[in-house]
Amino acid sequence: MPRIALYTFGVLKSPLADATPLTRAFYETGAAVYREIGRHPGYLAHAEPAGGEQGELFGADWGAWGDFAVPAWYGKGRTAETTALAATLSLWTGLRPAFDAVYTGLHRQALGRRHEWFERSGHPNHVLWWVADGVTPTWRDGVSGLEHLRDHGPSPRAFTFARAFAPDGTPVAAVRSGSGA
Template identity: 70%
Template sequence: MPRAALYTFGVLKSPLADPGPLTRAFQDSGEPVYGAVGRHPGYLGRAEPVSGDGNPFDADWGAWGEFAVPAWYDKGRTADTVALAATLSLWTDPRSAFEAVYTGAHREALSRRADWFERTGRPGHVCWWVAKDAIPGWRDGVAGLEHLDAHGPAPHAFTFHHPFTPEGAPAGREATGQTKGPGA
């Protein structure tokens, strides 16, 4: 059975090295959020550096491949200037990922996204299906996000709000546990 990959990307208002209180609050939220997400049903794993100094561009990501970002990211790439947050994770299905993102600690962190992230007008996440034994790569996520930005949802690059089945058919929002109607 195929599995769902999820790539998230956001441009931060300040570099991660900024000692200011908003940047510190963002960084302090990481451990509780990752802990809660990692215990969520359907979670299979996420890209974590095998080695590195905290700069994602210089880290060894192991089986997840070389770190990559969308072409529209125009901020720094050094330890002092990196101003982004990106995740790459693997799930049993998009519904599990959706539920983890929009509940609990991650939901609380999302309520503060305006404090931390620039409004780029670009998509912040993309999902796609991978073979049962495959590990998605950073470049796969970037390619999907850029496709989504340029062309909209497709079977190989979709969102929680416009999911597709592993066979490539539109799945409807119910596939991610969303209800129809206002606020959905």
């Protein structure tokens, strides 16, 4: 049975290594969000480095998730001291569980603070795509999907919650709060 992959990407206003209270709040909120999402119905897994290296995204061992990658438009640092991005890659049983995890609970509260932490851009900040059972999506898959979404709009290959597709490629109603998708 196909599963849904979700890649998120945002450029932070400050590097991850910045010791300001705002960056600490981002880390603390993110840790709590990950704990909550990891218990969410429909959650299967997310990419995390083998050694748990916080802030060492580009040089970390991500195992089956592949080498860490970012969209072409990311132009900030790539070292532990200069990296200014937040990216996630996760696997879900379907669209509804992924949507519910993103738009409820602690993550929903964190979204309310996103403009404190992230730069505003004209680029998409998330992409979804279907993967076959037993397949682990890679960071490169996520970047490719996000760039495809930016260049071509939603399609069965790369889509959003608002313009989603079923595993067979047919459009589905937008996934929204209270909808059954």
